[in-house]
Amino acid sequence: MSYRIAFQTILFKEIYRFLRIWPQTVLPPVVTTGLYFLIFGTVVGDRIGDMGGHRYVDYIVPGVVLMSVITNAYMNVVASFYSTKFQRNIEELLVAPVPDGVILAGYVGGGVVRGLVVGGVVLAISALFSDFCPVHPWAVAAMFVLTAMLFSLAGFLNALFANSFDDISIVPNFVLTPLVYLGGVFYSIDLLPAFWQQASRFNPILYMINAFRYGFLGVSDVPVEQAFALVGVLILALVLASLILLRRGTGLKA
Amino acid sequence: MTPALSIRNLRKTYRNGQDALMGIDLDVAAGDFFALLGPNGAGKSTTIGILSSLVTKTAGTVRIFGHDLDRERDAAKHCLGLVPQEVNFNQFEKVIDIVLNQAGYYGIRRREALIRAEECIAQLGLWDKRDAVSRHLSGGMKRRLMIARALVHRPRLLILDEPTAGVDIEIRRSMWALLRRINGEGTTIILTTHYLEEAENLCRNIAIINHGRIVEHSDMASLLAKLEANAFILELRQPVAALPEIPGYGLELRGDRTVLATVPTELGVHGLFDALGREGIEVTSLRNAANRLEQLFVGMLETSEEST
Numbered sequence: 001m002s003y004r005i006a007f008q009t010i011l012f013k014e015i016y017r018f019l020r021i022w023p024q025t026v027l028p029p030v031v032t033t034g035l036y037f038l039i040f041g042t043v044v045g046d047r048i049g050d051m052g053g054h055r056y057v058d059y060i061v062p063g064v065v066l067m068s069v070i071t072n073a074y075m076n077v078v079a080s081f082y083s084t085k086f087q088r089n090i091e092e093l094l095v096a097p098v099p100d101g102v103i104l105a106g107y108v109g110g111g112v113v114r115g116l117v118v119g120g121v122v123l124a125i126s127a128l129f130s131d132f133c134p135v136h137p138w139a140v141a142a143m144f145v146l147t148a149m150l151f152s153l154a155g156f157l158n159a160l161f162a163n164s165f166d167d168i169s170i171v172p173n174f175v176l177t178p179l180v181y182l183g184g185v186f187y188s189i190d191l192l193p194a195f196w197q198q199a200s201r202f203n204p205i206l207y208m209i210n211a212f213r214y215g216f217l218g219v220s221d222v223p224v225e226q227a228f229a230l231v232g233v234l235i236l237a238l239v240l241a242s243l244i245l246l247r248r249g250t251g252l253k254a
Numbered sequence: 255m256t257p258a259l260s261i262r263n264l265r266k267t268y269r270n271g272q273d274a275l276m277g278i279d280l281d282v283a284a285g286d287f288f289a290l291l292g293p294n295g296a297g298k299s300t301t302i303g304i305l306s307s308l309v310t311k312t313a314g315t316v317r318i319f320g321h322d323l324d325r326e327r328d329a330a331k332h333c334l335g336l337v338p339q340e341v342n343f344n345q346f347e348k349v350i351d352i353v354l355n356q357a358g359y360y361g362i363r364r365r366e367a368l369i370r371a372e373e374c375i376a377q378l379g380l381w382d383k384r385d386a387v388s389r390h391l392s393g394g395m396k397r398r399l400m401i402a403r404a405l406v407h408r409p410r411l412l413i414l415d416e417p418t419a420g421v422d423i424e425i426r427r428s429m430w431a432l433l434r435r436i437n438g439e440g441t442t443i444i445l446t447t448h449y450l451e452e453a454e455n456l457c458r459n460i461a462i463i464n465h466g467r468i469v470e471h472s473d474m475a476s477l478l479a480k481l482e483a484n485a486f487i488l489e490l491r492q493p494v495a496a497l498p499e500i501p502g503y504g505l506e507l508r509g510d511r512t513v514l515a516t517v518p519t520e521l522g523v524h525g526l527f528d529a530l531g532r533e534g535i536e537v538t539s540l541r542n543a544a545n546r547l548e549q550l551f552v553g554m555l556e557t558s559e560e561s562t
Binding site for chain 2: 002003005006008009010013084087088089091092093094095096097098249253254
């Protein structure tokens with residue numbers, strides 16, 4: 001039995017799905033982030049001056065790119081997997097000899113690819129406003145992939161527990177968006193009062209954005225090793241949680 | 255010969271405490287065309303859900319062609335194809351993609367999958383619709399698509415959960431022909447249905463489930479032989495005001511030319527015709543008052559209700 005073919009089938013189906021509806025999946029983040037670069041980077045940014053020793057537009061590029069990776073990886077998996085549950089075509093997979101790990105890998109793989117595709121397009125657009133050149137390409141590539149993986153897993157867990165379309169919009173709107181915006185996309189936490197600096201350190205997205213920024217600019221508000229360790233531990237925890245829940249049939253089986 | 259399906263002491267208690275299955279045993283022979291009947295809420299869908307890994311069992315064992323569903327999960331699943339009651343494919347995907355993806359889930363390589371998918375689609379009369387988006391198919395076509403999808407990995411056991419529910423008579427008849435052909439080619443079929451006529455026409459063996467227990471498990475012929483009397487509707491050539499008393503038979507006037515006749519199996523219908531003829535009453539036509547299996551089914555369920 002080749003699980004590789006089952007994995008490829010799920011992965012390609014997921015990739016084809018988001019490419020088929022590209023005006024809903026790829027275009028909106030491109031427009032939104034283009035506006036961020038234009039307004040915050042060029043119009044307002046010129047008045048802000050330098051941040052962390054770099055032009056403001058250069059400073060926000062990594063955060064804006066990673067923001068699009070986070071939201072797109074998450075939304076791809078949560079929307080697709082919940083819709084699969086809602087239409088009951090998850091039964092196609094449950095009836096077939098597809099192990100839980102392959103189901104998880106297929107959906108997470110789809111989320112990672114969408115995160116990377118959208119992130120890549122946003123990065124290309126940022127080149128119109130910023131003349132960045134990654135200082136540590138390995139950190140950029142690694143955090144790019146790991147963040148997409150982490151938020152794809154988070155989207156999968158959200159979809160497992162969701163019982164309605166409301167349930168798949170609550171976390172992105174009321175948890176993810178505030179954490180992303182307060183995670184240092186547009187500013188360095190050095191600008192904050194001491195209390196809020198400490199509070200920000202409990203936001204895991206701060207670590208990812210700073211490690212990603214370190215890859216581009218060589219500056220970070222947090223130790224980069226800590227950021228990679230945190231993301232690694234979170235990925236491991238979410239993989240384990242997803243596999244346990246799939247084995248129990250949580251949200252899928254009566 | 256290894257049975258297609260062997261169930262032992264299968265129990266299911268849902269999280270809300272409802273006991274859906276209370277220790278059922280069931281065997282289905284390889285090559286059989288088997289009916290699983292029961293009223294709504296009897297446990298049919300729970301049983302099928304467990305067989306197809308959509309419902310987790312509380313206790314018991316399930317073997318599909320000798321493969322234990324717990325210990326030889328992949329082998330057991332390879333033997334099984336499921337046609338669910340409700341449409342459950344992605345309605346935004348094309349017909350060919352739905353069948354192809356299902357083949358992929360079973361580890362069938364793309365080139366082979368394409369050959370098989372096209373074969374199944376053609377066999378089910380959906381060739382012209384292979385590139386159509388599935389939500390644009392008619393109800394009958396959607397059912398046939400689910401059968402094509404279930405057959406693409408060539409299962410040895412095909413389970414159909416009310417495959418003809420809500421479809422018109424023409425489609426139902428064509429689906430019966432199709433199922434007979436699939437069974438004739440060696441695939442074991444288990445069918446649940448509310449149409450008892452369907453079970454009587456198609457199936458050789460039958461189990462009736464009620465309140466989570468098997469209340470009858472036998473071959474169709476033996477089961478129908480248990481009928482002590484058959485009910486017929488007779489149409490008379492001339493209107494009659496009253497009917498004569500004929501010993502052993504029950505006659506009831508349902509209109510001036512229509513009679514409901516209860517005919518004991520041991521007396522037969524010829525004796526009735528002779529007796530009516532002697533009274534100058536001529537019968538022009540005869541039909542079953544109710545499906546024979548339905549008569550038995552209702553009787554058994556009533557007995558089962560009394561004993562619970």
